[in-house]
Amino acid sequence: xxxxxxxxxxxxxxxxxxxxxxxxxxxxxxxxxxxxxxxxxxxxxxxxxxxxxxxxxxxxxxxxxxxxxxxxxxxxxxxxxxxxxxxxxxxxxxxxxxxxxxxxxxxxxxxxxxxxxxxxxxxxxxxxxxxxxxxxxxxxxxxxxxxxxxxxxxxxxxxxxxxxxxxxxxxxxxxxxxxxxxxxxxxxxxxxxxxxxxxxxxxxxxxxxxxxxxxxxxxxxxxxxxxxxxxxxxxxxxxxxxxxxxxxxxxxxxxxxxxxxxxxxxxxxxxxxxxxxxxxxxxxxxxxxxxxxxxxxxxxxxxxxxxxxxxxxxxxxxxxxxxxxxxxxxxxxxxxxxxxxxxxxxxxxxxxxxxxxxxxxxxxxxxxxx
Amino acid sequence: xxxxxxxxxxxxxxxxxxxxxxxxxxxxxxxxxxxxxxxxxxxxxxxxxxxxxxxxxxxxxxxxxxxxxxxxxxxxxxxxxxxxxxxxxxxxxxxxxxxxxxxxxxxxxxxxxxxxxxxxxxxxxxxxxxxxxxxxxxxxxxxxxxxxxxxxxxxxxxxxxxxxxxxxxxxxxxxxxxxxxxxxxxxxxxxxxxxxxxxxxxxxxxxxxxxxxxxxxxxxxxxxxxxxxxxxxxxxxxxxxxxxxxxxxxxxxxxxxxxxxxxxxxxxxxxxxxxxxxxxxxxxxxxxxxxxxxxxxxxxxxxxxxxxxxxxxxxxxxxxxxxxxxxxxxxxxxxxxxxxxxxxxxxxxxxxxxxxxxxxxxxxxxxxxxxxxxxxxxxxxxxxxxxxxxxxxxxxxxxxxxxxxxxxxxxxxxxxxxxxxxxxxxxxxxxxxxxxxxxxxxxxxxxxxxxxxxxxxxxxxxxxxxxxxxxxxxxxxxxxxxxxxxxxxxxxxxxxxxxxxxxxxxxxxxxxxxxxxxxxxxxxxxxxxxxxxxxxxxxxxxxxxxxxxxxxxxxxxxxxxxx
Numbered sequence: 058x059x060x061x062x063x064x065x066x067x068x069x070x071x072x073x074x075x076x077x078x079x080x081x082x083x084x085x086x087x088x089x090x091x092x093x094x095x096x097x098x099x100x101x102x103x104x105x106x107x108x109x110x111x112x113x114x115x116x117x118x119x120x121x122x123x124x125x126x127x128x129x130x131x132x133x134x135x136x137x138x139x140x141x142x143x144x145x146x147x148x149x150x151x152x153x154x155x156x157x158x159x160x161x162x163x164x165x166x167x168x169x170x171x172x173x174x175x176x177x178x179x180x181x182x183x184x185x186x187x188x189x190x191x192x193x194x195x196x197x198x199x200x201x202x203x204x205x206x207x208x209x210x211x212x213x214x215x216x217x218x219x220x221x222x223x224x225x226x227x228x229x230x231x232x233x234x235x236x237x238x239x240x241x242x243x244x245x246x247x248x249x250x251x252x253x254x255x256x257x258x259x260x261x262x263x264x265x266x267x268x269x270x271x272x273x274x275x276x277x278x279x280x281x282x283x284x285x286x287x288x289x290x291x292x293x294x295x296x297x298x299x300x301x302x303x304x305x306x307x308x309x310x311x312x313x314x315x316x317x318x319x320x321x322x323x324x325x326x327x328x329x330x331x332x333x334x335x336x337x338x339x340x341x342x343x344x345x346x347x348x349x350x351x352x353x354x355x356x357x358x359x360x361x362x363x364x365x366x367x368x369x370x371x372x373x374x375x376x377x378x379x380x381x382x383x384x385x386x387x388x389x390x391x392x393x394x395x396x397x398x399x400x401x402x403x404x405x406x407x408x409x410x411x412x413x414x415x416x417x418x419x420x421x422x423x424x425x426x427x
Numbered sequence: 428x429x430x431x432x433x434x435x436x437x438x439x440x441x442x443x444x445x446x447x448x449x450x451x452x453x454x455x456x457x458x459x460x461x462x463x464x465x466x467x468x469x470x471x472x473x474x475x476x477x478x479x480x481x482x483x484x485x486x487x488x489x490x491x492x493x494x495x496x497x498x499x500x501x502x503x504x505x506x507x508x509x510x511x512x513x514x515x516x517x518x519x520x521x522x523x524x525x526x527x528x529x530x531x532x533x534x535x536x537x538x539x540x541x542x543x544x545x546x547x548x549x550x551x552x553x554x555x556x557x558x559x560x561x562x563x564x565x566x567x568x569x570x571x572x573x574x575x576x577x578x579x580x581x582x583x584x585x586x587x588x589x590x591x592x593x594x595x596x597x598x599x600x601x602x603x604x605x606x607x608x609x610x611x612x613x614x615x616x617x618x619x620x621x622x623x624x625x626x627x628x629x630x631x632x633x634x635x636x637x638x639x640x641x642x643x644x645x646x647x648x649x650x651x652x653x654x655x656x657x658x659x660x661x662x663x664x665x666x667x668x669x670x671x672x673x674x675x676x677x678x679x680x681x682x683x684x685x686x687x688x689x690x691x692x693x694x695x696x697x698x699x700x701x702x703x704x705x706x707x708x709x710x711x712x713x714x715x716x717x718x719x720x721x722x723x724x725x726x727x728x729x730x731x732x733x734x735x736x737x738x739x740x741x742x743x744x745x746x747x748x749x750x751x752x753x754x755x756x757x758x759x760x761x762x763x764x765x766x767x768x769x770x771x772x773x774x775x776x777x778x779x780x781x782x783x784x785x786x787x788x789x790x791x792x793x794x795x796x797x798x799x800x801x802x803x804x805x806x807x808x809x810x811x812x813x814x815x816x817x818x819x820x821x822x823x824x825x826x827x828x829x830x831x832x833x834x835x836x837x838x839x840x841x842x843x844x845x846x847x848x849x850x851x852x853x854x855x856x857x858x859x860x861x862x863x864x865x866x867x868x869x870x871x872x873x874x875x876x877x878x879x880x881x882x883x884x885x886x887x888x889x890x891x892x893x894x895x896x897x898x899x900x901x902x903x904x905x906x907x908x909x910x911x912x913x914x915x916x917x918x919x920x921x922x923x924x925x926x927x928x929x930x931x932x933x934x935x936x937x938x939x940x941x942x943x944x945x946x947x948x949x950x951x952x953x954x955x956x957x958x959x960x961x962x963x964x965x966x967x968x969x970x971x972x973x974x975x976x977x978x979x980x981x982x983x984x985x986x987x988x989x990x
Contacts, residue, residue, distance in 0.1 A: 066946050169801060170916065178916065185920055189927035199930035199944035200923070321804040324915065331919035339923075 062264040063198060065272050070202045071259075071340060072276035073283075075252035077208055078337035080284060081330050082160055084249050085291040085305040087388055092243045095233025099243040100288045104281030107250045110400065111277045114256060115270050117407045120414055123266055126257040126403055127351055129410040142406065143352030146258070147345045149398050151366060153251070154341040155373025156386055158182055161334050163380055164304045169327065179374050183367045186339040190346065190363050197343040201336045208336070211329035212283070215306060216290045218313045223293040248395035249284060250277065257403050258348060306330060342366055473586045479513050479603035486517055486601075489590060497521055505536050505602065508564065513603040522596035524615035532598065532611060535574045567605050575600075579612035591669055616640060621647070624726040626893065631768040633729045641671050641745035647728040648675055648743075652735060656680075662693050664744075670701040671745040675731075680738045682970045688935055689740045689753060704744040704751050711753075713933050718901055720894040721934040723759050724749040730764050738971030754935035754969065756942075758954045761785070763891040766956055774956040784889035788899045791883045792829050793906030793918050795875075799825055801914030813875075820870040826911045828872050832880040833904070835862065840884070941968040 063071075076084075085096075092099045121129055131139040162178040170178065189197055233239050256273050260266055287305070295308045307330075310323035345366050377383040476482050483500070490498045497520040505512045516532065551558045571582060583589050584607045589599050596614035621643070624636030637644045645659050656678040663669040672693060676686050692711040701707060704724060712721040725731055726748045731741050734752040742751045761781055766774040798805050799814065806814065821828060839858030843851045859881075866872045883903065890896045902925065909917030932939035942949045950964035951957030960981045965971045980986060 062945075064946050165916065169914065173913075181913070181916065181920055185923050185927075188924055189930075192927055192931040195945070196927060196930045199938065199940060200926045202944045202946065203926055203930070203940065204923070319805070320807065324798075324802040324805040327802075328915045328919050328922075331916055332923060335919065335923040 062195075063259075063262045064264055065268045065275075067198050067202055068259055068263060068268075068272045069276045069279065070205050071198065071344075072252045072255050072272075073209075073279060074201050074205060074333070074336050074340050075255065076250070076280045076283065077205070077212065078157065078333050079249070079251065080212070080287050081304060081306045081333055082157055082164075083305060083387055084284065085288045086308070087392075088246050088249065088288055089292055089295075090388075091246060092239050093233035094228055094230055094292070095239040095243070096288045096292045097228060097285065098231060099233070099239050099246055100249075100281075100285045102240060102243070103247045103249065104277075104285065106244070106247055107253065107277050107281065108274075110253070110404075111256070111273050113404075114253075114407070115273055117404075117411050118260065118269065120411060123260055125260045126406060127348065128261075130406050133406060133410045133413055138406075140352045142402075143348050145398065145402070146254070147349045147366070149254075149394065150341050150345045151369045152373055152394070153391065154338055154345075155370045156377070156383065156391060158334070158338060158370065159374040159377060160383055160387065161304070161330075162374070163383065164307065165327075165331075167303060168307060169324070176371075176375060179371060182334060182338050183371055185335050186342045187363060187367055189339045190342050194343050194347060197339050201340055204332050204336050208329050208333045211326055212287065212306070215309050215313070215326065216286055218315075219290050219294050219309050222312045223290075225293060227293050245392060245396060247400065248392045250280060251395045251399055252280060253277070254399045254403065255344070257407070258344070262347075304330065338370075342370070474584045475586065475589070475601070475606055475608050477604055477606050479515065479601055482601045482608075483515055485586065489586070490517075501533070503533070503537055507566070507569075512566065515601050516598055517593060517601070518598040518613070519593060519596065522616055523598055523613045527613045527615070528598055531576050532600065532613070535576060536570075536600075566602065567607065570600075570602065570609065575609060575611065577611040577613075581610050582607045583610055584608075591663075594669070595671075618643065627725065627727050627730070627764045627891070629727075629763075629765040629768060632764055633727065635728055636726045637728060637731075637743075637748040637750055639746050639748055641673055641743050644728075644743045644748075644750065645673055645675070648732060648735070648741070651728055651732040652677065657735070660690070662690070664693060664696050664698065664707065665701040666697075666699050668700040668702070672701075672707065673743040675735060675741040675743065677735050677738075680736065680965070680971050680973045681740055682738065682972065685738075685754070685935060685969070686740055689742065693742065701744065702746060704742070704747040704749045707742065707744050708751055713935065717928070717932060718898045719757075719929070719932060719939070720760060720892065720898070721753075721755060721932060721939070723752045723755040723892070724894065725752060725764075726750070727764050733767070736976070738965050738969040738973075754937040756934065756937060756968070757929060757939050760892040760895040761890065761954065767959070771956045771958045778955055781889055781891070784886040785899065787882055787886035788890065788896070789902050790906055790918065791886070792833065792879055792903060793910035793921070795879045795910075796825050796829060796907055797910035797914040797918055800911060814873070817873040817875055821873050822870070823872075825876070826907070828876050829880070829907055830904075832866075832872055832876050833883075833907070835866075836880050836884050837900070937968045942966065 088100060089096045118124075124132070127139050127143060130142045158179050159175065162175045162182075165178055166173055166175060189200055256276075259272065260269055263269060263272070287309075290309055291305055294312055306326070307323060310326045313322055314320045315322060342363065346362050349362050349366070377386060473485070476485070483502075486492070486500070492498050492500060499516075499518055499520050501516040503514055503516075505514050514536070516528065518528065549560045551560075567582070571580065581592070583592070583599075589608050589610060592610040593599050596616055597610045598613045600609040600611070618640045619638050621635050621638055623634040627636075635647065637647065649657060649659070654677065658674075658676055658678050660674045662672045662674060664672050674686070674689055674693065676689075689711070693707070696710055698710070701710075708720075708722050708724065709715050714721065723734070725734075731750050731752060735741055739752050739754065742753070744751075761778070763777070763781075766777065769777070803811060818825075823831075835858070839855060839862075842858070843855045846854055863877050863881075867874050867877060887896050887900060890899070902921075906918060906921050909921045911917075913920070929940055930938075930944055938945060941947060942953055948964075948967040950967055951961045952964070952966040960977070963977050963979060963981070964974050965976050
């Protein structure tokens with residue numbers, strides 16, 4: 058098996074790993090804070106939009122065969138655009154990973170590891186990521202594929218066991234802070250589907266390129282279902298004002314108890330959340346490394362990109378001076394950066410690539426006719 | 428002055444026996460210069476001389492016949508057509524059947540040469556005169572065709588081949604004037620009879636286990652496979668021992684590339700000796716530095732047969748009752764020989780228990796230390812109070828307590844295995860019950876630690892493969908340290924890195940976590956056992972030549988009843 062031979066389920070697993078970790082860390086809290094009781098409606102709304110975008114993506118990629126966005130960028134603007142896109146992509150993932158790992162480490166310190174230093178926890182995560190990435194890309198995918206089901210099961214357990222704590226009145230008023238907040242300002246919550254970016258670079262990695270459409274729709278559908286489910290769980294369980302303080306999932310698990318015997322089962326779930334973070338970080342590092350390596354010429358000297366990426370993630374993670382800065386970066390900067398890059402730059406390159414292809418083929422036809 | 432000294436020394440130390448016996452082993456370089464005895468063994472291209480004296484001398488030198496007590500050389504003469512030919516037999520005492528040599532080698536050669544009649548090639552009759560054309564006399568052919576009533580006889584010219592045959596328990600005959608020697612299969616090796624396997628005990632399955640003799644083992648396989656496509660290829664490994672290894676596979680099922688790879692690895696071993704299949708295992712596995720086994724060892728012919736029928740290659744090493752099967756995946760080491768004999772529901776229940784045992788074996792002590800050090804809120808209040816109360820009299824930290832108890836348990840286990848079997852039970856009893864009880868009474872460890880270590884130990888015995896059990900025993904200590912350092916964070920780190928190591932391993936080109944990572948077609952060949960009638964295909968990862976192992980509807984009798 059070559060490193061690029063990803064099966065359909067493995068590819069879906071990659072996309073899912075990203076959103077699951079985001080759900081664990083901040084997504085549901087962020088959405089609930091933004092749109093209040095209309096969170097479920099808003100999530101359904103953005104899921105519907107993401108489906109339309111997925112349809113558009115699939116249509117736009119249809120004419121490019123086995124090309125991914127990097128190849129299309131090269132076709133459109135030469136190697137300069139390809140390198141620029143690869144650098145932007147790598148930087149974007151590093152920025153995301155750095156902030157999330159910091160957020161997660163801070164949450165771990167607040168809840169369990171009061172005597173630990175943030176940097177020590179972050180370094181532990183990065184160490185695991187480096188170890189598995191040293192083995193190779195396919196090892197990262199295999200490992201994620203084994204861990205993912207356990208994380209999914211743990212999330213479903215949290216959802217199901219939270220049912221007794223549901224207060225259904227929390228969905229009222231259905232439109233939350235108003236139509237404008239829910240449907241227009243709330244549209245920015247589409248950044249929740251930041252895992253959408255993987256689809257732009259997935260095709261060359263697939264064993265069966267024809268399965269791209271299925272992978273795209275399935276992964277987005279599953280992401281949507283998971284997001285709606287967890288937003289609903291958190292909305293019905295926690296107060297709006299409590300949602301911004303700590304890990305989203307922890308807020309739900311904190312209220313679960315199994316009689317007198319297990320009064321604080323949240324500690325059990327923490328193993329799964331930590332595993333999820335390990336999987337996420339290793340995957341993001343592997344993807345960054347993959348795209349970065351692809352952008353470079355084969356003849357140029359190899360550089361230890363894995364170590365460089367890990368160092369950069371560490372640097373980004375220690376940049377915010379406090380949790381308030383971290384939250385600001387997550388909810389404001391990252392959100393708009395995601396919309397700009399994932400749903401802006403990438404789609405523009407894809408559309409322009411298609412236009413160029415159309416023009417070329419039509420001019421060819423004209424030439425053939427003359 | 429020195430005279431005086433000597434005089435007094437003699438008087439004072441007159442009865443001095445040498446208490447300090449100083450033997451110094453010479454350095455290996457010196458030995459190499461002195462001795463070249465192994466060199467000729469490595470390159471025995473010398474052919475048999477026509478002069479028997481030279482042959483006898485050569486053999487005597489090679490076998491150090493003057494000092495080797497079990498090398499027997501029998502000189503005698505063959506009287507043939509009024510001519511006397513000197514001859515000698517050589518064999519190793521204890522490996523041959525003397526009766527067979529006496530009756531079917533020496534008697535025909537020494538006493539029955541008179542029965543020899545000339546071989547007639549053709550007969551022509553003309554005018555009442557019969558003209559018979561007689562084959563010209565050839566001693567070599569006559570001996571081979573008429574005077575050696577043996578079913579397995581070879582004519583060999585190279586000393587290397589002859590010596591190899593003698594070492595295996597054959598007998599060699601050298602006759603004067605001949606440029607070759609005859610070797611006969613007169614083996615009578617004392618061997619253990621076929622007994623029930625000791626390490627893979629089953630209740631409802633076959634009670635036959637492999638033995639140490641390669642031919643008996645191949646016959647066991649041959650009998651169970653019962654198909655002419657079972658190929659058993661012999662390879663010799665080791666410059667000195669030339670250990671017989673048999674590479675077994677089923678032609679038409681096993682992947683050719685896999686067979687070639689196994690042959691390639693085994694044929695390219697530059698070693699002096701090979702004593703056991705365990706050693707071969709270390710030499711041919713993909714990642715010998717990993718403590719995880721990548722080749723399965725079994726002492727059950729039925730298990731080995733099912734491996735062959737799945738498309739794997741089985742290697743038998745002479746002298747070991749454990750045969751090797753390759754490739755192997757992680758789930759193979761969690762499967763028991765009993766599984767296939769049970770109904771699939773029972774087998775799957777046992778498999779679930781084994782998974783729980785695996786988790787306990789690896790993680791329980793680590794989780795205990797993590798919970799008691801970092802995550803006390805997880806423990807119910809009453810239990811927490813009980814734990815605190817039980818630890819009141821213990822002066823050591825939990826880590827120390829756990830390590831001490833784990834090491835004690837390993838010690839008891841090791842001692843129980845090494846001592847003679849009647850004492851083993853006593854040691855376990857003394858170690859487990861009395862020592863544990865005494866340790867708690869003395870306040871060295873808390874009762875809860877004893878419980879944790881006992882559950883962990885028992886769980887490790889529930890794993891069917893003892894080699895993978897060793898791996899988890901080592902891993903357990905890592906998890907204890909990780910749990911102590913960083914609680915669940917450390918444990919999760921350990922799990923993730925462990926997973927990464929597992930994901931990185933391959934066995935003869937098959938990913939170790941197959942069929943789950945990478946996800947391939949499971950075809951009812953996953954961890955959990957499907958009903959036998961559903962196992963229609965062979966494992967996808969082995970890329971077998973014959974994919975199906977049964978038809979879509981294997982129980983055709985059901986079709987008949989529908990009609």
